[in-house]
Amino acid sequence: MYEQLDEVLADLSARLTRAARDRRSPMHTPAVVTGDVDARIMVLRAFDREAFTLRFHTDIRAPKAAALNADPRAAVLFYDKGAKIQIRARGTARVLDDAPVTRQAWADSTNFARRCYLGEGPGTPSNAPTSGLPREFEGVEPTDEQLVAAWPNFAVLMVELTSLDWLYLAHTGHVRAGFERAEDGSWEGRWLSP
Structure with missing residues (x-):
């Protein structure tokens, strides 16, 4: 596999x-964990390899938004x-509910998305199975005008990475490397026992 830490970091960044970018990538939908010890699968929308940030989209009314505003620690698991x-x-x-990146993400989304x-805020109780959407929008793409009410609920969840753990599972013996972000933004790596 890899014998140099810089090769591992390059592999990690490429993955x-x-x-x-690729919705068929097995790492496109990682598990995101918040400080309230709740986990959920989310779609990775962007990775900035210079800033080492992950971007997701979320509903500002979702419990995770309140949890992250109270405790900004997050973990993301890819496999x-x-x-x-x-x-x-x-x-x-x-x-981020009204930042330039949020406005751009909204502009880049389809009306169907x-x-x-x-819909109702995530976690709103219902007496029957529900999408939470108003019936007129189930399976239907709304117009720009109909979406005016949706914009205030849209937010970007940005995660600035501070530590990374890369694990290769092999029958000959697993290989693991860890990286911590230094104050200057560079990554300091070391090999770890799996």
Whole structure:
């Protein structure tokens, strides 16, 4: 596999870049864990390999938004079964509801995707199975005008990574490397026992 830490960091960065761009990537939908010890699968929308940030989309009314505003610690778990590689990432999260990146993410989304933010807030109780969407939008793409009410519910969840753990699972013996972000933004790596 890899014998140099810089090769591992390059592999890690390439995998996260692909995960954000390719919806068929096994790492496209990682588990995101918040400080309230809750976990959920989310779609990775972007990875900035210079800033080492992950971008997700969320509903500002979701419990995770309140949890991250109270405690910004976040962990993200990626796994590629075929490659036998696990990436554990930790960082500081920010929920951005009206920032330039939020406006751009909204502009880049389709109306069909934006309609998710027209529904009831995540976790709202119901007496029957529900999408939470108003009936007129189930399976229907709303117009720009109909989506005006959705915009205030949309937010970007940005995670600035501070530590990374890369694990290659092999029958000959697992290989693991850990990286911590230095104050200057560089990554300091070391080999770890799996």
